[in-house]
Each structure stands twice: as structure tokens, then as C-alpha cells.
Amino acid sequence: NAGVMQNPRHLVRRRGQEARLRCSPMKGHSHVYWYRQLPEEGLKFMVYLQKENIIDESGMPKERFSAEFPKEGPSILRIQQVVRGDSAAYFCASSREGAGSSGNTIYFGEGSWLTVV
């Protein structure tokens, strides 16, 4: 299966701990996007990365959240000192062409469900 792979699918963290979510894009895709989905809310854009570069992080909270997409390996979304409000589904998506390319379809993973207790 060459789809977008996310892990873990479910993650439970106590308040104050760190959460690390991983995303491997589809084969041949070098553009990665992270979205957050809260209960009863839509998908909220967080960050857009290309290999080794953050292209747009306008949707990322200013504190505690960071993302990277290294030359080798998966993209990582890191949440430090988690709070209850961080509980959500975090979706990663990837695309072959960059954002803004006409007809740029993005392909989503199945999500990582974070629960903060």
C-alpha cells in the first residue's frame, strides 16, 4: 500500500508530556501538510512542509508545536507539554506538486488520534 502512512493511530498522553506524530508521504510526494480536526469542527490547516523546509506554518500555534520534514525519514509533528485542549485528530496529507499548483490534489492518511488525560 503506497498511501500516506501515519503512526501512531492512537496516542494517550498525560498533561505535560510530549506527543510525537509521524507521517510518511506517498511514494514520489515531497510536499506534506498537517491538519488538526477537533470534535464537531472542520479540518484546520497547521503547517505545510517540503523536504527540509517549512513553507507555511501560519496555522501552527506559536508555542509548544513544531514540525519537521527531514531529508530522510518521515515528517514529525511534535507537541510539547500537552494540554487537554490538544486532544484531537491530527491528519497528514501529501502531494506530488506544491500547494498552489493548479489541480493540486492532496492525499490524506488515516490520522493520529491524540487523547490528553
Place this chain on the structure above:
Amino acid sequence: SQKIEQNSEALNIQEGKTATLTCNYTNYSPAYLQWYRQDPGRGPVFLLLIRENEKEKRKERLKVTFDTTLKQSLFHITASQPADSATYLCALDVQAGTALIFGKGTTLSVSS
């Protein structure tokens, strides 16, 4: 402010009828608009893309229209089936070089 609105949170119809979902946007001039389907506990799945110079797009039982004057897209599912029950999301590119922005979605329930 910029906004994407999907007509209602929930839509209930009977099997065999046509479901029509609406996506309205303000203060954007998107080059294209996309529709995705999301099932509970799963990631969104791409369905259709329509460009600003296209009025209508079809794929099997799905039809999408795009009216840039009204700033509206309509998504139709004809001969609906219970298996069509899901949440449908519209998405826009709001600015060149930025990621897709999504509406909150409309949850469709098709009863047999």
C-alpha cells in the same frame, strides 16, 4: 474575513433520491475547488476537482458545479445509496502557494 460555509451540518434523504450539498465562500477567488468524503474515524478521500473556468464536472453518480459569480459550488449525488452516508468536505486554494482550506463539512445520511 475569509469564510467557507457548507449549507448545513446534516442532511437526511431517502435512498434513490438526489442529495445536493452546498459550499459557499466569501472573499476568496480560488483557482479550483475540491470535494472530499470523510467516513468516521478515517481520513478524507478526494472525490472531484473543478477549476474556475469549468461550470460542471461529473464522475459516475457525482456532479459538481462551480459558480464563481455566486461564489458557490453545488455537489450532487444522484440515485443515492446508504453507502453514500458520510461527511462531505469542500476545499479551496485561497492563495497561490498555500495549502487547501476546508469547510466544516456536511454529514449526509441516506436511509433505505
